[in-house]
Amino acid sequence: MLICLSILGGGRGNDLFQFMHIDSFCRRNGVKFYSPTFHEKYCPQFPNLPPSSKTPYRVKKLLYNRYYRKLNPNCILGFTDETKIPEYREQIKKDYLVTFCYGWFFNNDVYSENDIRYYQNLFDPKVDKERLNQKYLQKEDNEKIITVHIRRGDYKEFLEGRYFFDDDMYIRKIKELLAAIPEGKYKFLICTNDENLDLERYKREFGNVIQSEEGPLEDQYLISQTNYLLGAPSTFSQWASVMGEVPYYHIYEPEETITEDKIIKEIRGYKYKQK
Structure with missing residues (x-):
């Protein structure tokens, strides 16, 4: 399954946490995660953040309305309700090929020291x-x-x-x-x-x-x-x-x-x- 974060959640802090929570949860559960919008916005600020594939976004743009929505009616997932976070976690793990998500009411359930070290390195800022x-x-x-x-x-x-x-x-x-x-x-x-x-x-x-x-x-x-x-x-x-x-x-x-x-x-x- 692929997860594509297609719309960012708000201001700078919200964007960064939104990415880290979804990315860390996907990494733990063997789900591939892409966010072209996030990477385009933040790659210049964080050199260790690699470019993101635009393929899922192109799939959505070219095929969603005519074909993909019929094949996968659950392909758009909005993280809009804080009380439903456990449901969102289960939804992400389902095999729907590609799911496009938005909203910032999602969080990872737990972090280890390895997780934190990974994101500290990933988001090492480009500053003097x-x-x-x-x-x-x-x-x-x-x-x-x-x-x-x-x-x-x-x-x-x-x-x-x-x-x-x-x-x-x-x-x-x-x-x-x-x-x-x-x-x-x-x-x-x-x-x-x-x-x-x-x-x-x-x-x-x-x-x-x-x-x-x-x-x-x-x-x-x-x-x-x-x-x-x-x-x-x-x-x-x-x-x-x-x-x-x-x-x-x-x-x-x-x-x-x-x-x-x-x-x-x-x-x-x-x-x-x-x-």
Whole structure:
């Protein structure tokens, strides 16, 4: 059987997780997986990501309406309902020759260390690591870096602004995080889409604070190289957490106090190795 991911699921983080979940599940179950749309979009950013065959896409484009849909009425599978993920997993394993899928409500059930290492290598980004390390990741002896991902911009409208937090909220949560993790010397890296962030306020509160001036690809790399991550719920930053095994806390409930046991250090059964 072949699976072809023909429509991507949303923003950058959604795309990346969508691919990893489907690809890893197919690899485990002996199903060939293609996603020409994904590869065309992301191959320039990740050199280890090989080009994808366009044959399944051409089959769909040329033969679907006239022939293939009659032979295989289940050939289009939409991952549109989070409660039906177990059904989608079983559907993928069925011998329907080619199934075209879309939507991002699909996930792999469990990951091993080998899985994570495979995708860390596959998605090693094409960035100037030496420059980024020198500019943002330099630190003193025994110093660690906390990334604060301040998601504004599109989050003002997303879910009616549920996760659009002001500086007071982020500063309060940073203090809670500091109280929950081991005492030590910390440097802060802020990644944000807020062009008017009051960086000086964060410097007054926490001292050693630097703000990224880079694009999305570079920001995900930077986040992956730090020691802790704090931010609004976002697959963008969660992806960086998985790639760098960075423990993270996403602010789902602003009134919940951050404690050590609420900091996430794993993805679907695979526990991060501590840096």
